[in-house]
Amino acid sequence: MSEERSLNFIEEIIENDLNSGKYKTLVTRFPPEPNGYLHIGHAKAICLNFGLTQKYGGYTNLRFDDTNPVTEKTEYVDSQQADIRWLGFEWKHELYTSDYFDTLYDFAVKLIENGLAYVDHGNAEEIAALKGTPTEPGTDSPYRSRSVEENLALFSSMKAGELEDGACILRAKIDMSSPNMLMRDPIIYRIKHAAHHRTGNKWCIYPMYDFAHGQSDSIEEITHSICTLEYVSHRELYDWFIAQLGIFPSHQYEFARLNLTYTVMSKRKLLQLVNEGVVTGWDDPRMPTISGLRRRGYTPESIREFCERIGIAKRENLIELSLLEFCVREHLNKTANRVMAVLDPIKLVITNYPEGKEEILIGENNPEAEDKGGLREIPFSNELWIEREDFMEEPAKKWFRLAPGAMVRLKNAYIVKCEDFKKDADGNVTEIHCTYIPESKSGEDTSEIHVKGTIHWVSTKHAKTAEIRVYDRLFSVESPDSEEGDFKDYLHPDSVKVIKEAYIEPYLAGADLESRYQFIRKGYYCLDKDSTADHLVFNQTVGLKDAWAKAKK
Numbered sequence: 001m002s003e004e005r006s007l008n009f010i011e012e013i014i015e016n017d018l019n020s021g022k023y024k025t026l027v028t029r030f031p032p033e034p035n036g037y038l039h040i041g042h043a044k045a046i047c048l049n050f051g052l053t054q055k056y057g058g059y060t061n062l063r064f065d066d067t068n069p070v071t072e073k074t075e076y077v078d079s080q081q082a083d084i085r086w087l088g089f090e091w092k093h094e095l096y097t098s099d100y101f102d103t104l105y106d107f108a109v110k111l112i113e114n115g116l117a118y119v120d121h122g123n124a125e126e127i128a129a130l131k132g133t134p135t136e137p138g139t140d141s142p143y144r145s146r147s148v149e150e151n152l153a154l155f156s157s158m159k160a161g162e163l164e165d166g167a168c169i170l171r172a173k174i175d176m177s178s179p180n181m182l183m184r185d186p187i188i189y190r191i192k193h194a195a196h197h198r199t200g201n202k203w204c205i206y207p208m209y210d211f212a213h214g215q216s217d218s219i220e221e222i223t224h225s226i227c228t229l230e231y232v233s234h235r236e237l238y239d240w241f242i243a244q245l246g247i248f249p250s251h252q253y254e255f256a257r258l259n260l261t262y263t264v265m266s267k268r269k270l271l272q273l274v275n276e277g278v279v280t281g282w283d284d285p286r287m288p289t290i291s292g293l294r295r296r297g298y299t300p301e302s303i304r305e306f307c308e309r310i311g312i313a314k315r316e317n318l319i320e321l322s323l324l325e326f327c328v329r330e331h332l333n334k335t336a337n338r339v340m341a342v343l344d345p346i347k348l349v350i351t352n353y354p355e356g357k358e359e360i361l362i363g364e365n366n367p368e369a370e371d372k373g374g375l376r377e378i379p380f381s382n383e384l385w386i387e388r389e390d391f392m393e394e395p396a397k398k399w400f401r402l403a404p405g406a407m408v409r410l411k412n413a414y415i416v417k418c419e420d421f422k423k424d425a426d427g428n429v430t431e432i433h434c435t436y437i438p439e440s441k442s443g444e445d446t447s448e449i450h451v452k453g454t455i456h457w458v459s460t461k462h463a464k465t466a467e468i469r470v471y472d473r474l475f476s477v478e479s480p481d482s483e484e485g486d487f488k489d490y491l492h493p494d495s496v497k498v499i500k501e502a503y504i505e506p507y508l509a510g511a512d513l514e515s516r517y518q519f520i521r522k523g524y525y526c527l528d529k530d531s532t533a534d535h536l537v538f539n540q541t542v543g544l545k546d547a548w549a550k551a552k553k
């Protein structure tokens with residue numbers, strides 16, 4: 001489909017830049033802060049940055065934007081790398097903003113030497129008070145006219161650890177009356193006596209995002225630095241630093257971040273859900289993290305397809321979660337093997353099938369796949385589990401499943417006729433008795449009996465027991481971020497339903513964590529990492545119903 005769609009605005013810019021010879025090689029980067037696990041929003045930025053260099057040549061760097069020593073961890077670096085690779089992308093260089101701390105320090109010294117930066121002793125309130133408002137100019141700080149020598153000496157003692165956190169900061173000297181508030185002498189370095197996950201205790205001053213980001217792009221000779229719309233107003237500052245320092249002219253372009261319904265998408269908020277035990281971890285299958293989606297059964301192909309479909313916009317919008325579900329359903333329909341699992345079991349006894357007899361029936365793994373996904377063996381006997389909902393004592397109109405006297409086909413097996421059923425003292429049906437038509441075996445049916453309904457089943461004697469977890473949305477409102485109060489007030493109370501004892505085909509005992517299945521008539525499922533040899537756990541990825549496509553028609 002990428003062949004058919006028209007160019008997005010970033011592709012247009014890149015084609016122009018490559019055609020005009022402005023840049024010879026396209027270089028992009030994906031710059032996560034290692035302060036949490038990556039989420040589906042990051043997947044969009046990953047697909048965009050890596051996708052562009054796949055399409056136009058050149059390469060993409062992975063740069064960990066690790067300028068904040070307090071929130072960053074090696075665990076996050078590792079998980080972020082694993083997630084990018086799982087999505088199907090490989091970076092050219094693995095880089096860290098912290099690798100540039102020496103160069104960035106030298107850049108700051110150069111600004112000071114050129115009279116373009118100064119050390120300010122004002123505290124946060126004092127600095128804010130002098131900043132002015134968007135309609136009124138700010139006022140020069142009393143420290144703004146310090147001599148170059150004094151600034152150099154002070155910046156050097158900041159670096160040497162001679163000053164406390166917050167004692168002073170380094171600011172760029174730009175324009176206190178700029179209509180862009182970010183240009184009113186922004187802070188570029190602060191003192192923070194904290195160990196860094198890579199540089200340890202070497203530094204006690206750290207560059208601010210704005211000072212680090214553009215310069216890191218420039219050091220790496222990134223041609224197109226793509227970020228989200230919040231950074232539009234930062235672009236002027238980005239360009240100013242590069243111009244004043246006379247370094248490689250990287251350019252920044254902004255696109256709309258991905259927002260999804262029924263989801264929050266900031267690492268900080270996702271961390272709260274983890275820390276407060278609302279979910280079981282970053283990879284909880286209800287989380288919008290890449291590791292959560294993976295554990296839920298999403299495939300890299302489906303996530304890439306989703307990112308392709310939503311495209312690149314210049315305005316914020318809210319994407320339906322059901323579109324993501326549509327993409328995975330579509331991919332799994334083509335690739336997942338079909339199996340039978342009974343989630344709410346009731347026993348069906350075939351009274352004319354010899355007790356003790358066993359038969360191996362053959363099923364196609366995937367009628368949608370070219371080779372039908374191969375064949376599998378399904379054991380059959382006189383006692384089966386079927387879904388409780390497939391039997392109705394007093395059938396409704398157009399009921400094509402089991403009811404007293406009614407006939408139905410057992411998938412891959414025989415046609416059966418319901419003769420009788422048993423109830424317990426409370427009136428619950430406990431057992432259904434049927435007879436089967438021996439000449440109606442699937443594939444070699446000579447019975448000439450036509451039935452409208454087909455139901456799935458598992459032979460009781462051969463069935464394995466499994467726990468099945470069925471998920472719903474994590475939040476009960478479309479946009480938890482824009483509701484009043486705390487986003488956690490809007491958590492969906494029943495976002496996971498656990499079925500302790502479902503019955504599955506013995507074939508599924510060989511499932512591994514990467515396999516995906518369609519439980520016939522139920523949905524798509526995959527094995528969960530909580531499984532052990534004698535306790536299998538499956539996650540529902542998504543149901544079979546295609547609500548999004550229907551709504552579109």
Ligand code: ATP
Pocket residue numbers: 030031032033034040041042044045065226227228256257258259265266267268
């Ligand atoms: P978060 O608040 O979730 O931590 P962030 O933007 O602070 O998001 P970073 O680690 O700084 O997270 O992001 C790395 C890259 O991913 C950035 O280029 C950022 O623009 C992009 N990104 C983050 N969230 C989204 C999103 N929802 N949609 C598209 N791109 C995103």
Ligand code: MG
Pocket residue numbers: 033
């Ligand atoms: Mg960030």
